[in-house]
Amino acid sequence: MAAGWSAGQTVDGLDALGHAINVTNTLGRYTPDAPPQVVAACLLHAIPQWPLADEAVHELVEAECGVEARWLVEALRAEEAVLAQPTEHAVEAHLRLLRTMPWLAHATLAFKIVTLHYGVAHAAQGRWGAAQAWSSQASQGGRPPYLRQLHALATDIVSPAMAGAFARLLDQNLFLTVPAAS
Template identity: 35%
Template sequence: MTVLTPPRSPLVDEALELARRWCAGHTIDGAPALRHAVEVATTLGRYVPDAPADIIAAALLHDAPEFAIDVDLDQVLTNRFGPATTRVVRALEREHAALGQTPAPPFEAGDTVALTASAADKIVSLDSVLRRASFAADRAAYWRTRRPFLALVPYFRAFHTAARTALPAEMAATLGRLVTDAEQVAAGRG
């Protein structure tokens, strides 16, 4: 069972429906954007099984600022899901914009909810990229096309270092292992 397995909160149902609409036609990490949104929400739920519905909604909608360009996003999110959803979605948007440009994550001190949602996003992305590499016929060629990802590895380590004590222990360990795997690839040892 996952946080998306029925029966689920009506709030999560509504977020899933909006994610379907806004993600349609978009891809993330070479896969449908909706799959990424669902994986982030289920990853969050795996490590935080009692996550409130508005935070699961935020995980499902965390890429909405990129895709829902024809609406007043803050109004839609706040009216339909509440201010916590809006705050987390906007925090992840700020972090996505800062990726590779700042040495440390731009989260407010003590914002463990946004840190946890962001960690779930990173676990899904890192795992996806590393898993696809393991299936690549030519791993060296695969990694040559992933130079932007490899350039972000120091940021991922800085995020893990800054967030690990605020994350559930198992989540921090999983993220740490994935970052270490990415570091080995970036150093030419993976």
């Protein structure tokens, strides 16, 4: 499904399927025992534009990949709303969801690690200007609050290596400005 749906789409200048594979490789590097439903959810969530309405996609994912893959895809897409409008209530609700769905925390961190790596690469190559790569919050020594909270929660769920990789990227004070497939 991911290969068919990703045709012609890009994420951060990379073919969307290549992005999806980067995310699943990152998941596998830190969590080699991830169930196939988690891998499927990562592959499908990484596709920026689905060919069907969300509910139709969710039903197809459930039929082809299982109900857990559907729940993960829905939760990964719901996080986009939290990132777009990070109210205290929305952030806390999503963090509760992450606590109750450990595989969601693994998948979410895989996406964040890949996206932060893209940010580092783009900034190093001069492909993003300073205004895009660095937020005023980051330049003042802070990190986006949701990402800090995500890291604090994830340290109790994911492997120390995965949490450490995420923390190192956060410590570089990058700010994500690219909303696609986060």
